[in-house]
Amino acid sequence: MVRRVSIMDIAERAGVSHTTVSRALRGHTRISAVVRGRIIELADQMGYVPNAIAQSLQQQQSCTIGVVISDMADPFWGEVVKGIDAVCATSGQSLLLHAAAHDEKLQITAIRRLQRRRVDGIIVVDSQLGPSEIRQLEASGSPMVFINSQRTFESTSLRSVTIDNYAGGAIAADHLVALGHQKVAYFGSPKRPGSNLKRSLGFIETLVAHGLQRSRIFQDECAADIADIDGGYTMAQALNEPGVTAVFCYNDAIALGALAGFRAKGVAVPHKISVVGFDDLAMARYSWPPLTTIAQPKELLGQTAMHNLATLIGGASVADAVLVPSLLIRDSSTPLSKGLRA
Amino acid sequence: MVRRVSIMDIAERAGVSHTTVSRALRGHTRISAVVRGRIIELADQMGYVPNAIAQSLQQQQSCTIGVVISDMADPFWGEVVKGIDAVCATSGQSLLLHAAAHDEKLQITAIRRLQRRRVDGIIVVDSQLGPSEIRQLEASGSPMVFINSQRTFESTSLRSVTIDNYAGGAIAADHLVALGHQKVAYFGSPKRPGSNLKRSLGFIETLVAHGLQRSRIFQDECAADIADIDGGYTMAQALNEPGVTAVFCYNDAIALGALAGFRAKGVAVPHKISVVGFDDLAMARYSWPPLTTIAQPKELLGQTAMHNLATLIGGASVADAVLVPSLLIRDSSTPLSKGLRA
DNA sequence: TTGTGGTGTGCACACGTGTGCGCGTTCGGA
DNA sequence: TCCGAACGCGCACACGTGTGCACACCACAA
Numbered sequence: 211m212v213r214r215v216s217i218m219d220i221a222e223r224a225g226v227s228h229t230t231v232s233r234a235l236r237g238h239t240r241i242s243a244v245v246r247g248r249i250i251e252l253a254d255q256m257g258y259v260p261n262a263i264a265q266s267l268q269q270q271q272s273c274t275i276g277v278v279i280s281d282m283a284d285p286f287w288g289e290v291v292k293g294i295d296a297v298c299a300t301s302g303q304s305l306l307l308h309a310a311a312h313d314e315k316l317q318i319t320a321i322r323r324l325q326r327r328r329v330d331g332i333i334v335v336d337s338q339l340g341p342s343e344i345r346q347l348e349a350s351g352s353p354m355v356f357i358n359s360q361r362t363f364e365s366t367s368l369r370s371v372t373i374d375n376y377a378g379g380a381i382a383a384d385h386l387v388a389l390g391h392q393k394v395a396y397f398g399s400p401k402r403p404g405s406n407l408k409r410s411l412g413f414i415e416t417l418v419a420h421g422l423q424r425s426r427i428f429q430d431e432c433a434a435d436i437a438d439i440d441g442g443y444t445m446a447q448a449l450n451e452p453g454v455t456a457v458f459c460y461n462d463a464i465a466l467g468a469l470a471g472f473r474a475k476g477v478a479v480p481h482k483i484s485v486v487g488f489d490d491l492a493m494a495r496y497s498w499p500p501l502t503t504i505a506q507p508k509e510l511l512g513q514t515a516m517h518n519l520a521t522l523i524g525g526a527s528v529a530d531a532v533l534v535p536s537l538l539i540r541d542s543s544t545p546l547s548k549g550l551r552a
Numbered sequence: 553m554v555r556r557v558s559i560m561d562i563a564e565r566a567g568v569s570h571t572t573v574s575r576a577l578r579g580h581t582r583i584s585a586v587v588r589g590r591i592i593e594l595a596d597q598m599g600y601v602p603n604a605i606a607q608s609l610q611q612q613q614s615c616t617i618g619v620v621i622s623d624m625a626d627p628f629w630g631e632v633v634k635g636i637d638a639v640c641a642t643s644g645q646s647l648l649l650h651a652a653a654h655d656e657k658l659q660i661t662a663i664r665r666l667q668r669r670r671v672d673g674i675i676v677v678d679s680q681l682g683p684s685e686i687r688q689l690e691a692s693g694s695p696m697v698f699i700n701s702q703r704t705f706e707s708t709s710l711r712s713v714t715i716d717n718y719a720g721g722a723i724a725a726d727h728l729v730a731l732g733h734q735k736v737a738y739f740g741s742p743k744r745p746g747s748n749l750k751r752s753l754g755f756i757e758t759l760v761a762h763g764l765q766r767s768r769i770f771q772d773e774c775a776a777d778i779a780d781i782d783g784g785y786t787m788a789q790a791l792n793e794p795g796v797t798a799v800f801c802y803n804d805a806i807a808l809g810a811l812a813g814f815r816a817k818g819v820a821v822p823h824k825i826s827v828v829g830f831d832d833l834a835m836a837r838y839s840w841p842p843l844t845t846i847a848q849p850k851e852l853l854g855q856t857a858m859h860n861l862a863t864l865i866g867g868a869s870v871a872d873a874v875l876v877p878s879l880l881i882r883d884s885s886t887p888l889s890k891g892l893r894a
Numbered sequence: 895t896t897g898t899g900g901t902g903t904g905c906a907c908a909c910g911t912g913t914g915c916g917c918g919t920t921c922g923g924a
Numbered sequence: 925t926c927c928g929a930a931c932g933c934g935c936a937c938a939c940g941t942g943t944g945c946a947c948a949c950c951a952c953a954a
Contacts, residue, residue: 216939216940226904229905229942230904232940233903242902242903257691260940262669262670263605263609263670263940263941264909264941265940265942266909266941267603267908267911268908268909268942268943269941270909281634282630282631282637283630283834284630285630288624288627288630291649292623295624295650299651304649304650305649305650306616307637307646307647308646309637326601326602326603326604466838469838492625493834493838496808496811496812496835496838497835498839498840499840558909558911559910559911560910568933569935571913571933572932574910574913582930582932583933584932584933602910606909606912607911608911609911609938609939610911610913610938611912
């Protein structure tokens, strides 16, 4: 930290007390115009840069938001953070970012570090914390918002913003039924049990509501210790239920892997089998074929979280937010009749 | 910022001065074992969380690194930031992130904000600052490292980490020549004139060195006001030089657009034309066909930048770093003979 | 002349932490 | 017994900023 000019330095040069300098620069009313003018000019000339750290200490607020993210390089979370930042920028907040892979200990450590830095609030994306950790965090008193957390919780300082996973599954089911598919599969992931269950439930129950028999809905799940994309590849290879003409995947990563798996197997997508993903990753547009998917409003997710966190910091209360995903039709899903003709 | 327990509170409860508490917690030597034990226990029991803001003020260093990034959602920069964070995490630093789109004013504003926060150093990724702004920043004295900046500069506190763009272009040329291509094109972008020039120069001069005539090297450049991916699409559509069998693109975004453009035009990649990109975006793996590209070591870029910045902060001097890209062969490029046979 | 009210400025403290210096105590050796 | 050294701890200050209160000054009216 380079030694920089302080208001004391300016005060000395201007022949006044640091109090006057502080007031002049912050636009206090009862300062004579000439003194204010001289101080402002002097500050500019001396290259004064206010010390936000000292201000934070004095004001008891840091104007900083802590964000805990599982993987910095994940484009999905990148867009969420973009949404968070957009709101922060308007309110003059800064973003303190900490990575913490999918590990409870690491996440807790990251949160503790942010609390040491006295952030005004914390946003945790993709949290996998258990009930005991959450209780512990609640005691710390920091306002927190969890985005797409796998658990729900009841507390005054802890809130969540989630996507409606059940609705997402239902939308996928509606889409495939509308296309005429009669025998379908769900490719799940055990790594995020909460959302996986809801997506599959929304999918299956809606299919049943449309009159499909449960015996015509096949389910598979990849191993927990491999990457989703590899899991998708494996499940596509392993799928040997005759007559299955459509697959709904837990997320786009699995779907992209499935596309590769079906291609390697010689099964044409979408002519032989339709594939639907979830998330709308940036790369879903550029896969072959471009992926039909249930799109999450990623930036909105971040914006909403930040907005609600600001409310929490302000001392007011907010409700948990649930955002609805939307169907994005591309080329990896097609009507059954057309598929059979091909 | 919630009111939290301070060392004064602990001191009061322990019946000692805050000095003793501070020393006990920081592992000072000349503190009796029993007092230290009691204080540590008390601190734990009272839920003491050190105030990093006060520590920063006292120690005159914030243990915080500022990062200015053009677009939070850009997966390329996501990986770079991941590299930065990896090094930061080992040294206990935190990351203060500010977004600033491709705009000199915004970038300067972001840097000023970080300086107010008294970050120990700043990393600017994808800077587009002009010479006058850079001179201005130099005067501010903060150690800074620029990643893939479009300009070079000479200063003690400013350093750069860049990819060897010329070498990247040369590698692409070597690859296409080795595949037997005799007439090729370069799809450029005017938005980043510095790196665009170097990539094209490395590409063209190497081709010439391999004996190719300049008249057999076709160049195009997209408009500055559209997205790269759309530019790639347009250039692919517009390409009507007969006999061109390979295209090297300024980056993967243009290459992905070109893939779509050629597909729409009915030109098969790679059978009729080979396409090579630059960057190795995550989605380059999942395009159709998977994209051959000149891969940038993105995480290494971030790690190196952070490493050099730490050296700069430590008061030592470092040289500018230049990293070499590598060829990543996928399916969008193929030998000429095979292409003609197909 | 005195009282009143407004204006401009400074003193002193607060925020939470770390540390140089000094003081009192204890301990060991001569 | 005495003295120096080591030990254990607190005072007071520093870091840079903001603010409640008090004070001096001026203008104006009574």
